[in-house]
Amino acid sequence: MGAVPEPGAQSALTRALLTALLLEESRFVSHDKLIRAMWERPPASAVANMRTYVNRLRCWLALSGLGDRLQTRRRDGGGGGGYRLPVETARCDVLAFRLAAEEGGAALRANDVRSAANVLHQAMEIWPQSAQLSVTAPADSWLGIRLADLDEARLQAAENLRAARLMLGDAPLLMWELRGHVAAYPHRERAWGQLMQGLYLDRDPAAALDTFHSARHCFDRDLGVELSPNLHRLYRAILRHDEPAVITW
Known part of the structure; x- marks a missing residue:
C-alpha cells in the first residue's frame, strides 16, 4: 500500500496481516483478532504461524526503512497481546484515498462541484495502487467486512466523480x-x-x-x-x- 512494500504474491497471509494492521489505523490489534482475519479455520499452530508472518512483515517493512514501525504489545502489558503499525496517511494509499474520497463527497454535497471533481479525481488516482494488494479474506470475517466497505467507498467515490462531471457538462x-x-x-x-x-x-x-x-x-x-x-x-x-x-x- 503506497510506500509500504507489498509482500510477494505467494504470501497471501502476510498481505492479509499487513492489510489488517493498516486498516486499523495505528490501533493495536489483538492476536485473536488477527488470527480471525488471516484464517477462516485457524490451525492449531495459528499463534506460532502468525509470529512467523509478523517476522516476515518486519523484513519487508525494513526494505522501506519502516522496520521499527511494527510495534508489539505483550500479553502481560494490559489488554492482551497484539500488534500495531502506525503509518502516516501520506505513506498509505488506502488511508489517503479514504480522506480524499470523504473530502470530495463533502464538496459535492456542498455544491462545490469543480472542487469535488478535482479532489475525487485525485482519490481515484490513488486507488489503483492500493487495489494491487489483492487481499482476500473470509467474507464474514471482520477483515472481509472492512475490505467490502472499502470497495463500496471506491464505488461511491467513482460515482460521485461521475456526478460532478455530469454537472460540469x-x-x-x-x-x-x-x-x-x-x-x-x-x-x-x-x-x-x-x-x-x-x-x-x-x-x-x-x-x-x-x-x-x-x-x-x-x-x-x-x-x-x-x-x-x-x-x-x-x-x-x-x-x-x-x-x-x-x-x-
Missing part, C-alpha cells in the same frame, strides 16, 4: 464509462440513474427513458423488487424535459 465523454459501470454493477440504482442522466444530457432522451425500463426489468427479474422513488423522480424529470432536475438528481 462532460456527459458526451462519459458514455462509455457509464455503460461499463451498469454492466459491471447492474444492481446499483445510481449506476442506472447516471446512465439515464448521461443519455439525456447527451441529447438522447428516448434512450434515457428506455434505460429506466431496462433497469426496472433487471431489478424485477433478478431481485424481485421495484425501483426506488428516487429513480422514478429522475424518470419523471426526463419526461418533463426538466434539465436542471436531471443534472442535480
Whole structure:
C-alpha cells in the first residue's frame, strides 16, 4: 500500500496481516483478532504461524526503512497481546484515498462541484495502487467486512466523480464509462440513474427513458423488487424535459 512494500504474491497471509494492521489505523490489534482475519479455520499452530508472518512483515517493512514501525504489545502489558503499525496517511494509499474520497463527497454535497471533481479525481488516482494488494479474506470475517466497505467507498467515490462531471457538462465523454459501470454493477440504482442522466444530457432522451425500463426489468427479474422513488423522480424529470432536475438528481 503506497510506500509500504507489498509482500510477494505467494504470501497471501502476510498481505492479509499487513492489510489488517493498516486498516486499523495505528490501533493495536489483538492476536485473536488477527488470527480471525488471516484464517477462516485457524490451525492449531495459528499463534506460532502468525509470529512467523509478523517476522516476515518486519523484513519487508525494513526494505522501506519502516522496520521499527511494527510495534508489539505483550500479553502481560494490559489488554492482551497484539500488534500495531502506525503509518502516516501520506505513506498509505488506502488511508489517503479514504480522506480524499470523504473530502470530495463533502464538496459535492456542498455544491462545490469543480472542487469535488478535482479532489475525487485525485482519490481515484490513488486507488489503483492500493487495489494491487489483492487481499482476500473470509467474507464474514471482520477483515472481509472492512475490505467490502472499502470497495463500496471506491464505488461511491467513482460515482460521485461521475456526478460532478455530469454537472460540469462532460456527459458526451462519459458514455462509455457509464455503460461499463451498469454492466459491471447492474444492481446499483445510481449506476442506472447516471446512465439515464448521461443519455439525456447527451441529447438522447428516448434512450434515457428506455434505460429506466431496462433497469426496472433487471431489478424485477433478478431481485424481485421495484425501483426506488428516487429513480422514478429522475424518470419523471426526463419526461418533463426538466434539465436542471436531471443534472442535480
